[in-house]
Amino acid sequence: MKRKTFLCFVATLFIVTGTAFGQKAGQIIRGSVHDQEGPMMMVNVVEIDAANRIVAACVTDFNGNFSFKLVNPKDKIKISFVGCQTQILPINNTVYKIRMTDITQIKEVVIKAKRRSEGSGLSVPVTEISTARQTIDAKEFEGLPVTTIDEALQGRIAGLDIIANSGNLGSGTSMRLRGVSSINGSSEPLIVVDGNVWETDASSNFDYNSANDEKFAELLNINPEDIASISVLKDAAATAIWGSQGSNGVIEIKTKRGARGKTKVSYSYRITGTYQPNGMKMLNGDQYTMLLKEEYFNPKLSDDASNIVELNYDPTYSEYEMYNNNTDWVKAVKQTGWQQKHNVAISGGGEKANFRISAGYDHETGSIIKQVLDRFTTRVALDYFVSDRIKIVTNIAMTYTNNKKNYSGSLNNNSDLLSMAYIRMPNLSIYEQDAYGNNTKDYYNMLSSSSSELSDQRSNVNPVALANLAKNGESSFNIEPEFQLKYNLLGLSNDDTQLTYEGKIVFNIFNDYNDTFFPASLVTSGWSSTACNNATSSSYKSLGVTTTHTLTFVPKFKNEDHSLSMMLRGQMTSGNSTTQATGEYGLPSGTIQSTAANGIISSNFSTSAGQWRSMYFTFSTHYAYKSRYMLDFTIRRDGSTKFGPSERWGNFPALSGRWNISDEPFMKKHLPWLSMLSIRPGWGISGKQPDAEYLYFSKYANGSSYTGEGSVYQSNIQLKKLKWEEKESFNLGFDFGFFDDLINGNVDIYTGTVRDLLMQNRSIPTSSGFSTLSYQNVGKMKNTGWEFNINGNRIIKAGKFSADFNISFANNRNELTEMDPTCLASLNSEFDRSNGSYLTRVQLNRSLGSIYGFKYKGVYQYSEYTANQVKGVSGPNAPVVRDASGAVILDEKGNTKPMYYCYGTSSAYEFKGGDAIYEDINHDGNINELDIVYLGSSLPKITGGWGFKLQWGRLSWNNQFNFRWGNKIINQARMTAESMYSNNNQSRAVNWRWRVEGDETQIPRALYKSGYNWLGSDRFVEDGSFIRLNYTQFSYAVDAKALSKYGLSQLSMYLSANNLFCLTKYSGADPEVSYGSYGIVYDTAKTPRSRSFTVGITIQF
C-alpha cells in the first residue's frame, strides 16, 4: 500500500512538472501504461472534453505504449481498463507514464438515496408521493403462468376490477378502475408503456363495449418477462399529467433495461396445460328427442305437430343413422390445451452503453379444439452515454402475433364453438354414418331437405366440422421504435441546480390482417348460397408518431429542508390508419381459400381511412419541506382535433398534498414502531374527449346517383356546442407502515363527479332529418368509493422461514345524478313483452347496471283450481287471480278468474298448469309491465384479492386469490338451456320439467315457440360473487454457489396452477363475465377461463 501511494505521488509529480510546457491542438500526445507486473495492453486512453465527451481515443499496444493527436489542450486525458481504477489527468505534457492500480483496493463507499417513483412525471421519493398510486414490482409475478400483464394484475390493485373477456386464446380482459365512468363510451384505463401512450384511431376500429375486445388485448401484447414495474394511477392528481387521456385511470408500465456490469444471459422455458372447467350438463340424444316431442305436442295438443321424422327413430328414414345418436357435442369441442413459452434475455453494459435484448416465443393451443396462437415478442433497449451531459436512449419493441381462431362470423351467427356445441341436437352424429351406424370420414351436416321445423338447427353449422374445415386467421405486427435524447443543460450531480432537457420521438406501427374461409362442405343449401366457399380478407394499418419535449428543473437550495422540482412538457401526436376488406363467395374449390382467386360472385369491398392528432402541455411541480410536508401542483392543457376552435383547448389542474405525520419528531419519539403514517388529500379535474374525429364539421358525403347524376348530401349535424367531459375528483389517502415498513399499506377514499357526460349517438327528434347527434354532453355521473391495500414483507422470519402477504379490496358506488329527460327516455326501451328480455333502465340517482324483471314463483301445479287438492286433477296451486292476502278472487257468479299475461294486447296469454308463476305485484290478475321490479345490480359491491408467500430457504410457495362480491349476473346461458322453447339442446335440469297435472316442480313445461315460461325474471338472475385461487406456485432456486462450478449464476424451477378453484354459488361455468351495455352483465356461455398447470425453468449465466 505504501509503495503504491508513493508511486502515485511520483506520477503526479511528473505530471505537475509537465505543466510548464504549453500544449497545442494537433500535437501528438504519447505515453505508456503499466501496472506492478509490467506494461498493459489494450488500455483505453481517451481525450475527454468538459462534458466528458470523448473527442479522441486510442488503446495501448503490446508494450503498453499509446499516442494520439490532441484536439483541445483544455481537455483531459482519461485512462481506463477493466478491473483498474480510472484515472483522469489534465493535459499538460506530451509524454505520459501511467501506473494503473487495482480497483479492489478502493474503499467501500456508502451511498444514501431514497427510493424514487418510476413514472412518467417528476421523479419523486416514494415517501413524498401525494397522489393515489399503487406500484407492483415485476419480481412479484416472475414465473407466473400469465400471458399478459392484465392477468397478473388481477386482484392485486385495489379498485382495479379486471374481468377476462373469454377463455379463448388472446381474447384479453376488460378493466374498470374506480367504476364505470361512461354511458356508452370506453371505460378502459389508459395504458402507458415507458411513457408512451398507445394511441390509435379509436373511432372506426375500437368499439370497446362490444365484440372487439380482442383488439384491445392486442395492445397489451407486451411480454410480461420484459416488465420491470407496473404502477396504477388512480386519482385525478396522479393522472393529471395525462390530462384528457387519463380520466379512466392510467396503468404505467416500465420495462427492464440493461445495467452496467457483466453480460448476463437468461433463458426461461415453461409449459402449461390448460383445460375447461365443467359447465352445464346437457341432455343426451334420447332425453332430447323425448323433450322435443313434448315441446311440439304441448302447445297444440296434437300428435301431428310432434311428428318430426328426425325425432322418430324410424329405421326406414334414409338419414336414420345420423339421427339416432347420443353425441356429447361439448365434449367433442373441448380438449387439453398446451402453452409453451421460451424467453431469452441478454443484458449488460459498460461505461459508454447499457443494453438489454430480449426475445420471447409463445406457442399455445386452446382448450377448445383448433385454436392455435403463436406470438413472437422482442424488445431491444439501448442506453448510450455520449458524455456526462448527453445520453441517448433507444428502444425497439416488436410483437408478432398469429392467432388461428375458430371461425366466427355472420355465416355461423357469430357464435363461438362452445355455444354452438351447447345448442346442437345431441341425437345428431358428428360424422356421416353408413347403414350399419359406423362413422365415415365425412362430417355430417343436416340436409336442406330436413324437416322445416328444424331449420334453425340446420343453419347452425356442425361445430366440429367448422373447427376443422373453416379458417379464421388473424395476424398482427406491432413495431414501436423510440429514440430519446437527454441533455443536462445545467448541473451534473444532485448537489447542483439541475436543468435537463429530454427529447423523444416514438413511432408506432401496427398492422393487423384477418383472413377467413368458410367452405362449401359446411352448407347443404347449394352453390348459389353466399355461405359457399366464402372467403374474406381484411387488413388494418396504422402509423402514429409522437414527439415529446420535457424540461425538468430542480433548483438546489442552500437550506436543505426545501426541495423543489418542476417539469414542463409538450407533446404532439399525429397518426393515420387505413383499413381494407374484401370478400368473395362461390370460390370454385374448397382448397383455394384466398380472396385472390376469382370467385364466381364477388361481394363486399370496403375501405376506410382515419387520422388523428393531439397536442398537450403539462406543467408539474413538487415541493417538499423537510420531506414531511409536500405539495404538488400539475396543470395540463390539452388540445384536441375533435372539438371546434372554440372548445378545442381544455385545462386540467390538480392539486395534492401530503403530511408525513410519522416523521414528526414527537411521533418518532413516542411511536418508534410506526415507520409511516401520512395523510394525502388530493383534488383534480381530468377530461375526456369523444372517440370520433371531424365532429365539429358539417360534412358532405357522396350518395348514390339519380338519373345517372351523382349526389352529395349533408351527412351529419355539426357539433358546435360539444365540449370536454370533465371529471372532478377528490381523494383522501392514508399511508401507514409499521416496524420499519414490515407491514405497510394505504387506504383511499374518493369521490369523482363526471360533468358534461359525453354520450355517443344521442337520439334527437327525427323531424330534424337526422336520428342522432354523434355526441352530446348529457349529464352527470358520480362514483364514490374506498380502497384498502396492505402488504407485509417478511412479517414472520424464523431461521430459513419467512412469510409475506398482500391484501387489497375496494368498493365503488356509481350513480347517475343528472341527465336530460329526453336522453334518459331514449336510453330506456319499452317492455317488448317477449320471452328472455330484461328491461334495462338508466335512472337518475341509480347506478348503471341495474337489472329489472319479474319475480319468479315456481310452476303452476294444476290448470284447474280447487281449494283442496284432487290428486292429478286440480288443486290450489293453479293460475287464478288472488288478492294481496293471497285469497282467491271470485267473480259475481262465484267463479275464479284466470291469470293472464298482458291481457288486452296482441301477446295476451292465459296461464295453464305447468306454466311459470310470476308474482302479480299489483294483484290485478294480469302479469304485465307493471309487475316488473328491480332485481339487483351487475356492479359488484366489493372487489379485491389477497395473496401470501411462504419461503423456506430457497423454496417458496406463492398464492394469489381474487374475489368479487355482491354483483348479479343474468345467466342467459342457463336461460336458453332451460327455456324449452326452441330446438336447441337443453340442460339436464329440464328433466325435472312439469309433464302432467299435479307435478310439483320448479321447471315449467315444454312449449315450442309459445307461452311465456322464460320471461326475464329473477329465476335467471344469479349472484355472481366468487373467490378464485388465481394462482398457486411452488418455486425453487438452486444454490448459487453450487452453480458457479458450471458457469451458471441462477437456476430456478417452478410449478404452478392457475384458476385451480373458484368458490361461487353461480351456476354457470365461470362467474367472471364482462360488462355489456349500460353495465349489465349477460353470461352468454362464452368460453370460460380455463384451468391450467405450469412447469417452468429459468437459467441465467
Add this chain to the structure above:
Amino acid sequence: MKKISIIIFGALTLTSCSDFLDILPLNDVVLENYWTQKSDVTSVVNSCYQSLESADCIQRMAVWGEMRSDNIIAGSATPSAETEILKENLLPNSTYCQWTVFYQTINRCNTVCHYAPMVQKKDPNYTENEMKANVAEASTLRDLCYFYLIRAFRDVPYTTSPSIDDTENYQLPASKFNNVLDSLITDLESVKDNAVKRYYTDESEMSYYNTSRVTRYTIYAILADMYLWKQDYDNSIKYCNLIIDYKRQQYEEQKAKAGQSFDIDLYNGYPLINEIEDGDVKSGHAYNEIFGQGNSFESIFELYFENNQSVTNSFISSYYGSSSNTGYLSAPSFLFKDVFSGGNSTFKNTDCRVLESMQSASSKYQITKYVRQNVSFNNSNTSSTTQPAVTSSIRSTSYANWIIYRLSDIMLIKAEALVEKMGNASADSAVDNYKNAFSLVQAVYKRANNITLSTRTDTLVFSNYGGSRTAMENLILLERQRELLFEGKRWFDLVRLARREGSNSRLVSYVLNKYEDNTNAIKIKLSAPDILYFPYSESELKVNPNLTQNPGYNTGNDQEINH
C-alpha cells in the same frame, strides 16, 4: 433567463398548434369548402331524389297510402310490422310510425333552398334562373314529403330551415294539418313558375328527365291534389286543366311527327295510351308502356330506377314479389274472384287492369303491377267466361319506376273536384259538372276495357250515376281504385272521403270488404276519426317532449278530434 427560455419555448410551439389541430375528413367535403359552385347545388338536389327513392321511403309511401285500404291483404312471409297494420293494430313502436326518411329528404331540400342563393352570388356561371329552378325543384320535393306526412299523421312538425348544427332546437311541436297544407300550397304557388317546363324534347334519349324530375307539371299535379284535400275545387280543376291541356298538346305534337302507327288514342278527347296496339289483338300495351318501361307519355312524376346502377326498387320485389319470391302483400279475393264468370262487382271481364295487376296463385292473389316487365293477353272475346291465357315476364331485378302522378290520376282528381265543387246542389243543377266528370271517368274506363274496339259496347252509362252526388262519388272512387290499384293511393282516397264527410262510416264499409273475420272489432277500431292517421313513433315522442301523441292512440282515452 431560464424563465424567459421556457416562455419562448411555449410560445414557439403554441403559435403553430391551431393549424396542427385542424384536420379535415379524408372521405368527405366540409361545409366550409362546399356550396361554391353550381354543381354543388345540383348534387344535393340529386340527393333529395335519391333519398326519396330509398326503399324506406317508397315502402312508406305505399304502406301509408294503401295498406290499410281494402286493396291489400297479407301475402307470404309477411313480417310482423306489416301484419299488425293489416290487423288494424297500429302500435307506436311500429317501424311504419317512423318518418325519418321523409324528414331526411325535407332537410336536404331545405339545405338546397338555404344555400343555393348564396352559391348563385359566388358562381358567375350559375344564373339566377337556374338557381330559382333548383330551389323550385327542392321546394317541390319537400312539399311532396310534407304532403305525404300530413296525410299519414295529420299534424306534423313543420320547418323549412335546414338542420345544420347542434345549437338549434329540434324539438318542434306538430303543426295542424290545415296550417301545414296552406303553407305547402303557398310555397308551391310561389315557386311554380320558376320550375323547368321541360328538360329535353320528347325525342331525346334523355326525355325521361321530363317525368323523373320536377317540372312545372309536377308542381301542378301536386297542387291539384293538395287543393282537392283543401276542398278548394276551383283551383284543383285549374291545375288539372293545365296538365290535361299540356298532355293534349304533347299528343298533337307527337302524332304529327309519328304519323300512322301511333299508340296514343283520344278517349272522349283525352289522350291515353291504348291497350291494344294497332293491328294487334293482344292487350297489355298500356301496362307495358306505363309500368313496364316507365316514363311513359302519361307519366307526370315518377321515381326513376336505372338499369345500369345499383339502386333497385326493392320495395316492389319484397312486398309485391319478384321472379324468386311472392311478396309480403297480396290482393284480397273480392278484387279478382269471379271476374271471368261475371260475378265480380269491381271489374268486368273485359277490364285489362285485372290481369295486369294481379294473378291467381296458390289460393292467393299475387300483386303483379310493377313486378312484371311486360304482359300480354287476348280478351277480345267478351262472352268467354274463362280467364284468357297470360304471357308475361317478370323483371329479373327490380328496376320498376315508382309512379307518383300520372295523367289518369289527374283526370280522376279533376272528376272528383268537379263533383265535389257542386256540393249539395241538386243533381239537376249539377248536371254539367257531373257530365264532365263522367266523361273523364269514362275515358279512363274505356281505355282499360278496350271500348274503342268495334265489338265492345260501353257498359258505363251516365244515367246510372248522374242522378246523385253519392253515385258519382262512388263511381269516381271505384274507378280510382281500379286504375290506381297498388299505387299507394287508395287509403288516402278513403281518408279524404272521411274528412270531407266528417264521418268514417263509408270508409269503414269499404275497408271491411277485405276482412273475412273479426269485422266487428275492425269496425269499432276504425270508428274514431283520429284512428285514420298513424300514431307518432314511440322513439320520437321520447326525444321530443313538445310532440303530443295522436289522442286516438292514448290508451284508455277517447278524445274527440278537434281542429
